Structures are given as C-alpha cells and as structure tokens.
Amino acid sequence: MKQENNEKILLQGLARNDKKAVETIYRDNYGMVQALIINNNGSIDDARDVFQEAMIVLYEKARSGTFELHCQIRTYMYSVSRRLWLKKLQQTKRFTSDFGDPDSVVPVEDDLEDHLKRDLEFGMMERAILGLGEPCKSLLEAFYIEKKNMQEIALDFGYTNAENAKTQKYKCLMRLKKIFFSHYKNGTP
Amino acid sequence: MNEYNDITILDAVERYIRGEMNPDERLHFENLRKTNGEIDQLVVEHTLFLQQMNRFSEWQKFRNTIQHVHNDLADKGEIKDGLKSKAKIVYLWNKYKRVTAIAASIAGITALTMSILVWSVSPSTTTDQYKELERRLGLAEIKTDLANEKVQGLAGKASPQKEIQINYRTAATGFLIDAKGLMITNAHVVKKSENIKVFNSKGEQFNAFVVQLDIPRDVAIIKIDDPKFKSFGSLPYGIRKTTSEIAEPIFTLGFPRDEIVYGEGYLSARTGYLGDTLSCQIAVPANPGNSGGPVFNHEGDVIGILTGKQAEADDVVFAIQSKYIYQAVDNVKKNPIYQNVKITSKTNNLSGLTKQQQVKKIEDCVFMVKGD
Known part of the structure; x- marks a missing residue:
C-alpha cells in the first residue's frame, strides 16, 4: 500500500517535471533497462535513447490527467522499453525474433501509438x-x-x-x- | 482588414485565451465572437495552436530535464554509464562464449578446488550468531576472467580488456516455483544486483530479474527472462502448504560449489531461529552457497527454503517453511502481470521413487543464482 502511494506521488511529481521525482524514477529503473538492451544486441547509447524515450512515454501518460497506472512503474518502464527496442531492432533488421520476458509485460501498444x-x-x-x-x-x-x-x-x-x-x-x-x-x-x- | 487591425485582433485573441482581459472587455469580445464568424474561427484555431505550443515547450523542458538527470546520475556513479566499450565486450563475449566456456570451466574447476581447500582449512571469522549462506565469488571468478582474456587473445580478435562484462560477487541457490520461470532464492544475493544470472546443473545460463524482495524474511522471487529458457510443462514437485513433522527425513539440493550438491538430514524443530514460527530447524550439511535452496521431504515435495545456519553450532540450519511461498506469491499476484501465476501443492509422481530417481527429476529445476 505504501509503495503504491509512493509511486502515485512520484508520478504526480513527474507530471510536474519535478526534478527529484524524475531522478528517483531514473535511478530506480535505468539499470534494468540498460541490462535488457545490452543483453539483446544493444549498446550503452541505445540503452540511453530507449530509456529516455520510455521516460517521455511515462511522462506523457502521467500528464494525461485521467491516468492511472495499473502496474508498477518498473513494470511499465520495462514493457515500454522492451517494445521500443523490439521495434528498433526490427527496423534495423539486426534481430527480429522476440526477446525479454513476454509474460512480464503489460500492454503498451496504445500508449506507444499516442506517443x-x-x-x-x-x-x-x-x-x-x-x-x-x-x-x-x-x-x-x-x-x-x-x-x-x-x-x-x-x-x-x-x-x-x-x-x-x-x-x-x-x-x-x-x-x-x-x-x-x-x-x-x-x-x- | 488591414495589417494593423490583424495585429490588434490577434493580440485580443491571445489575451482572451490567456484570460488576461478584464470582465468588460471579455464580455465585449465574447459578443464580437458570437457575431463575427471569422473571429470565432481565429479563436478556435489559435487556441489549438497555443495548446500545441505549450505542450511542445513542456516536452522540450522535460527532455532537457532527463538529459541533465542522466548526466548527474552518471557523474555521481548512481547509474553505470561511461563504459562505452562495454557493449563491444559483451558482443565479443557472446561471440566467443563457447570457446571461452571450455577454457573457463577448466580454470574454474581448478580455482574452485583451490578456494575450497583454502576455505576449508581457514578458521571461521564470523562472530554473528546467525550466518547467511551466500557464497562470495572471489578467486575462482578472477581466474575465469583471466582465462577468458587468454582465449579471446588466441581467437585473435579481442583487444586488451580490463573489465570483463559483469563481475558477479555472490552466488546462492534458487529453485523454480512455477513452470514458466518464477523462482525463489535468497534476497541478500540479489538485492543489490542489476544483473542476475542463473545456471542449471547442465551449466546452461539464463538472465533473470527480481520480481519481489522480502528483506526481513530474506527471500526474493526472481523470474528467468531469457529466450533460451523453455517453459517446463509442469514441475516435478509440489509445494507443501502445511508444517512438516519433527524427524521427517529431508534432503536438499544446492550449489555450494559450481556443481549441484545433494545433502540429507531431518527436520529437527518446528520453529526457526529465536522461535520464529514461519521457519523451521533442520539438520543437514549446509555451506555458503546453499542458501535459497529447496528443502524436500522424502516424497519429493518442497517443504522449505534454506536460509542460514547458526554460527558456532554444527548442523543447526534454518529453513523458511514452504507455506510462506504461498503468501509471497499471493503478494506477487497483486501485480496484474503475474495474476495468473499458479503454484501447486499437488503431490507429484516422485513419491515411491528412489532418491536417485527423485533427484534426477528435480535437479533441472534447481539453479545457481549469481548476482553482481
């Protein structure tokens, strides 16, 4: 329960572009995304690009007013990053099969389309x-x-x-x- | 309308949209808007434009913020960046993994034998009453890294490298609780890790990540996250919901070394360290690396998770009772992604088999967990 509240506060901060909130979310999730990208044919720079784009997606979602995250921030960031990276790999034809853990992602297709x-x-x-x-x-x-x-x-x-x-x-x-x-x-x- | 008028009108429209007009002016303007279609159109269009402009400027500001935050965190060392060559090393590593593995395992075994010898003769320095049984990876890993370098050098590709991809610090045991890769292990091994790898008894390795940590209980639920991992149809063992009986024969499987090790014993008390009722005491050989491992009864059901032992006392080992796993998984299921996770206490087809046959069926579900 406490964690849920914390995440809510974090997301409200994010929507205001509050640096502390951005920093917390960044710190807590960057390593995970970096590991995902690097383990799947990506570079450090790719990890940074993908993660920052995912941050923007989360920011836009947090700002959309009606927004309620039905999962942890971590799960959401993982799902968005995985999807973004999959797309990039497909575009560059470096890798086309699936990766990551398809069971641990929430659907983010609509959000990404808006984005x-x-x-x-x-x-x-x-x-x-x-x-x-x-x-x-x-x-x-x-x-x-x-x-x-x-x-x-x-x-x-x-x-x-x-x-x-x-x-x-x-x-x-x-x-x-x-x-x-x-x-x-x-x-x- | 001449240009001067256009400017005045636009100015009025902007002040109207921004709410900068006084009430009289506003009323006047609203009337104008009703009678003049062109002005009304301009208000609508310009509102859209200003909204877009505002969102654009905030989007730009946010992009700036995350750039700054990234650089700040990288400077403070709170995120690992900077290693521009890391990706290449990982790439080379992936490419020469097989060659490396052979040499590394030879070096690894030698080093491990040495370190076990050293460890077994050196006196214990722990003064804590309760001892966590994680294994620190030192000498062996360094030797392995050296071997890697050598092999890559022979392959004629690798540039001299100081940092082999990831240095795993600790190792423990973990075991599957569902067929799709959800695992239980010890929290102290993975709590600070950004990269987690699990190895099965055949030496195959998979990436994993933390799903849930219970620091006070020292239990973590992790999930294998690797395309190489093939889901089991069903697990060979069930997970017991009830407390086991004193004197019940038990056995453990774990990775106190890089090889899966079997241990046999009995349940010695229904409570754990300092009377903890969610734990139990068992008598079984347990060494660093065993923690997080499963404790089975003679029917091959999981009855507990090995967590630690009492220092300065032989054969006093503690395990969390398996009913805890149900509580932990219930908690995990609150997350919609995991709501379909099922763990079962259904007795399996292991009862009646000999120990050799049971272990043969179980060992694929027990993993060595390494964290950095």
Whole structure:
C-alpha cells in the first residue's frame, strides 16, 4: 500500500517535471533497462535513447490527467522499453525474433501509438520553428515558450518599443502558423 | 482588414485565451465572437495552436530535464554509464562464449578446488550468531576472467580488456516455483544486483530479474527472462502448504560449489531461529552457497527454503517453511502481470521413487543464482 502511494506521488511529481521525482524514477529503473538492451544486441547509447524515450512515454501518460497506472512503474518502464527496442531492432533488421520476458509485460501498444503521434507533431513543430530562422525563432520562443512579455522582448531584441516588437512577432507567427497548419493538416512532416 | 487591425485582433485573441482581459472587455469580445464568424474561427484555431505550443515547450523542458538527470546520475556513479566499450565486450563475449566456456570451466574447476581447500582449512571469522549462506565469488571468478582474456587473445580478435562484462560477487541457490520461470532464492544475493544470472546443473545460463524482495524474511522471487529458457510443462514437485513433522527425513539440493550438491538430514524443530514460527530447524550439511535452496521431504515435495545456519553450532540450519511461498506469491499476484501465476501443492509422481530417481527429476529445476 505504501509503495503504491509512493509511486502515485512520484508520478504526480513527474507530471510536474519535478526534478527529484524524475531522478528517483531514473535511478530506480535505468539499470534494468540498460541490462535488457545490452543483453539483446544493444549498446550503452541505445540503452540511453530507449530509456529516455520510455521516460517521455511515462511522462506523457502521467500528464494525461485521467491516468492511472495499473502496474508498477518498473513494470511499465520495462514493457515500454522492451517494445521500443523490439521495434528498433526490427527496423534495423539486426534481430527480429522476440526477446525479454513476454509474460512480464503489460500492454503498451496504445500508449506507444499516442506517443508516436505526439512525437511526430512535436518533431514537426521543432522543424517548423528551426526553419523560421532568426530573429523569428528566438522572438517566438521568448514569447510562447519562455513566456516573456512584449516590453521585455522589445528590450532584449532591441526594438524601439513594444508595438514594433508586436508587429515583428505577428509576422513571424503568421509564418510559423502557416508552416505548422500545413503540416498539421497533411499529417506528415 | 488591414495589417494593423490583424495585429490588434490577434493580440485580443491571445489575451482572451490567456484570460488576461478584464470582465468588460471579455464580455465585449465574447459578443464580437458570437457575431463575427471569422473571429470565432481565429479563436478556435489559435487556441489549438497555443495548446500545441505549450505542450511542445513542456516536452522540450522535460527532455532537457532527463538529459541533465542522466548526466548527474552518471557523474555521481548512481547509474553505470561511461563504459562505452562495454557493449563491444559483451558482443565479443557472446561471440566467443563457447570457446571461452571450455577454457573457463577448466580454470574454474581448478580455482574452485583451490578456494575450497583454502576455505576449508581457514578458521571461521564470523562472530554473528546467525550466518547467511551466500557464497562470495572471489578467486575462482578472477581466474575465469583471466582465462577468458587468454582465449579471446588466441581467437585473435579481442583487444586488451580490463573489465570483463559483469563481475558477479555472490552466488546462492534458487529453485523454480512455477513452470514458466518464477523462482525463489535468497534476497541478500540479489538485492543489490542489476544483473542476475542463473545456471542449471547442465551449466546452461539464463538472465533473470527480481520480481519481489522480502528483506526481513530474506527471500526474493526472481523470474528467468531469457529466450533460451523453455517453459517446463509442469514441475516435478509440489509445494507443501502445511508444517512438516519433527524427524521427517529431508534432503536438499544446492550449489555450494559450481556443481549441484545433494545433502540429507531431518527436520529437527518446528520453529526457526529465536522461535520464529514461519521457519523451521533442520539438520543437514549446509555451506555458503546453499542458501535459497529447496528443502524436500522424502516424497519429493518442497517443504522449505534454506536460509542460514547458526554460527558456532554444527548442523543447526534454518529453513523458511514452504507455506510462506504461498503468501509471497499471493503478494506477487497483486501485480496484474503475474495474476495468473499458479503454484501447486499437488503431490507429484516422485513419491515411491528412489532418491536417485527423485533427484534426477528435480535437479533441472534447481539453479545457481549469481548476482553482481
């Protein structure tokens, strides 16, 4: 019971991007995933990539609000990592048969499908922002990601006043939205 | 609409979505939204966009966090990273496993004989009353590693290597409790281990991981996690639910050395160390490496798990009674993955067989467990 509560608290922390919670989950599960990957034709770098992607899947799941984990974090991380690694092995055709312990995994297919979709969307967004070039990229990041107000931005970017910065921001935003929505509608990067 | 207007409208839309408008302004804007389809459309679209932007920025921040956490933990040595060459070594190890195994086993046996000799003549230094019977892997393993290097050198591939993949520190015995690879062993062997390997009496090895630890009871449930492992149809033995009787003849199988070893004795008391009612006392030869091993009655049913012995007293060995296994497994079953695990007390076809025949059937289910 106590463990269940602990895990609940950990997941709530994770959803807030609380560093302590992230660190605890990381520390408790990394070794297991690393052993799984390395024992199945992977490298240390592969282990790191797979584990971090699994962390993102868990993070997204923890944030989804309605979320309730029906198994231990450890089991979930094992299941997601195993699935991710299996997929990667199949893609690179290094290894195609099953591995790990099929009995100790929970179904994660739906979660991974959601994750893949989101990953694609965020990837699109990342590329769209990068494709804007400067100063648009920094300007939009300052406003929408760092959440600075227009006065600060005008000062930082050397615009004579907030109104000028607003005009510039508007132009950049229109470009970004155009790229973003064209991708979004097509559904492909 | 000219551009100036567009900027003002967008500004208004953003302030509206972010809830930065005062009530009057908000009311005014909501009316505008109702009458002007274009503005309504813009609000919907921009809300979607801002949501996406927010989620994107949090996703980016989280990715940053895990990068930092990884580096922090690696710096502090709490996760093992850094060994960039490890994967290659593992790969080479896998490739030359067979060649290595032959040489390693020769070296291993020699070293083991030596270490057993040394161990048997050196006086015990333990002052504890209760002694855990795990086996520390020292000399033998180092010799094996040297042999590995030599063999790999001969194979002409291996670069000089300082670190052979995993150094297993401890070894004990474990045994299957279901046909699919769920095993009981001692907690002190695996509690700090990230890599667990189990070896059967034929020398085949499988990877395993911890399912549950009960530190106070010193019992761990682990699971074999290896494609090489073939599920047994059913186990040859059952697991007794009831307490056994005093003077009942028993036998044990375990790995006090790299070879499976049989031991025979009797149940000497219904309670264990300091009157513990979930344990019992048995009289049987027990040495480091025996702990975690199964205790069988003369019908070949599991009646206990060997855990330790009383130091400075001969033949006072303790075992946890097998009914505990049912409690432990019930706990494991709370996890939905394991809810279908079944263990059984059904008497098997071992009763009536001679000891030789019983052991022959059982020995495949008893493993040496190594942890790092």
